[in-house]
Amino acid sequence: VLLKRICNDHSPTKLGNLSKLEIHSAACPHQQTPNNMAKVPRNFRLLEELEKGEKGLGAGMAKPTVTNAVVEACSYGLDDGDDLLMTNWNGTILGPPHSVHENRIYSLKIRCGENYPDTPPEVTFISKVNLPCVDQRNGKVDLSKLPSLSQWKRDFTMETILIEIRRQVEHQLSHGSSITLTPL
Template sequence: MFKVPRNFKLLEELEKGEKGLGAESCSYGLSDPDDMTLTHWNATILGPPNSTHENRIYSLTIECGPTYPDTPPLVKFISKINLPCVDQSCGRVKPDNFPILRNWKRSYSMEILLLELRKEMASSLNRKLSQPEEGETF
């Protein structure tokens, strides 16, 4: 079976992110447009409605290492958020506590990852968790 090379996969994700062809509730793009390695990304998630996250915009960083997409990216919230899958000392999404990272598949993408984080915010277990003041960062 043919494997799409890392850079081709990331260029496809970049094009989708830059053109806004994905979900309206999240966005992503390179943190430095000159990053030829396509490693460092910025992302945002709009808080889901009917939750303590409603009307909030959460900022994140995503690092796609040299083995991406075979291994999951490192994901870190910049905006403070209270979720069981997020390390409260630094904002890193803990792979062991977040199924999509724990069970990562090559076919997944940054968009899928961001949508899963948004679903986690809206889940019945997390939708009412008290949150830090808006604007606080890790």
């Protein structure tokens, strides 16, 4: 009974010298990865992402690089701070510098279902955006159309998704295509 409770309870507490995550890993072999590493439970993973999102992406980097610039042009956070399941998130992507989209903000809704991070979240643009990976009827992003995300991996994050979408925006602009923004 105790092991079943531990498997279903992912709250961050300590039991003796062992953390609940360590006990969970030992008690719940069905939640282990093929290389025998314990899978981080959904809520722990989302708490990590929330903490990183609140600190700001790319924060603490010693010197700016091209990659850091892309990271700092994306942000995300919980849609509702009272959402204990951490399901609904907001994301933003800043338009690339030195383009007609500089200083524009692309807003997205991110929905992390109960199987996240094993399955990708649903990502939807709030504004209508003309990108090959976006369904023009409803703003939903088709992650399979983003080369580096076409094969979803558990270690991908909301940050990974936002960075890849921003790279798609930059790629679109560098190839002379326009990106139109209109409210949905």
